[in-house]
Amino acid sequence: MGVFSFAAIALPLFLAIFSGAVIACSPSEREALLALSSSLKEPYLGLFDSWQGTDCCSNWYGISCDPTTHRVTDVSLRGESEDPILQKPGHSASGYMTGSINPSICQLDKLTTLIIADWKGITGEIPPCVAALPNLRVLDLIGNSLSGKIPEQIGNLKKLTVLNLADNKLTGEIPSSIVQLSSLKHLDLSNNLLAGEIPANFGNLKMLSRALLSRNQLLGTIPTSIGNMYRLADLDLSMNKLSGQIPAQLGKMKVLATLNLDNNMFSGAIPPAVLGNSGVGILNFSRNSLEGNVPDVFGPKSYYMVLDLSFNNLKGPVPKSLSSAKYVGHLDLSHNHLCGEIPVGTPFDHLESSSFDGNDCLCGNPLKTC
């Protein structure tokens, strides 16, 4: 490299670095962040005291930038974390913030991570324009008091892997566009006021491994398309108003490990394949209107940490094959219409009578002898 070309490259770079011109964040992104902080009130920890000076990329609490372009990539403000700033003497390890999320956040168009979580007091709606942040991978707004609807256009976020809006006061329906989130791995909408049905083509979410929709007001049936979600490990639909039959497709899902359908209005018989799905280790169907016999489909591969079928209308005997299961930790068959002799051997020898209480005519250990 000649002296001239070296100087041609090095000199401007040298000047740029020492004048600070390429290091600071863009003035418009700085303005957008300041608008965000001015609409939030965090009275105890002084997190936003660090949001000073021209360079939002250095030492602004919770802000990270791309090292090359100096565009803001992460806004990460968690009210409950291991962060020492939350462990200040005189404060509990959980923060509190009020105010609302300013739509100015949507001007940060290189944003990949938006976390404003566990602040309890943040109200208002999720700015619909977040659905236009093309690079967003993580949207985590858990544990606030957000109201209004989930943005209708949320399905535009093709790179989104985590959508966590749990523990808020969101209303309306799950937007139908949600099924277009082709990269989504983790969906948590638990503990809101969401109504309406689960979108019929929910099973289009091929990458999804956790679908947590519990504690809402959801109606209708479980879409059978759910059987197409071959990565789904954790399905929690508990405490809704879902009805209809439990789809047999759930019995074919290879990596399904947790299946919580408790406290709904499911009816009909339990599909044998579902109880026989040996990958499922936690299953709770308690407090529904399930009928028929408990399928006698357990075997040496069955490994249940929790098997709770209590408070249904199940009849017939306690299935004998349960004693061939590899492990059954917590079993609850109470408050059904079961009848007959409780089989002997494991797991029945370590269970208490509460596992069988409130049935029609069960007998044998741990209940009274037949």
Ligand SMILES: *[C@@H]1O[C@H](CO)[C@@H](O)[C@H](O)[C@H]1NC(C)=O
């Ligand atoms: C199963 O669900 C019921 C109803 O929601 C709940 O009361 C019970 O604690 C759950 N069982 C287990 C073992 O978690």
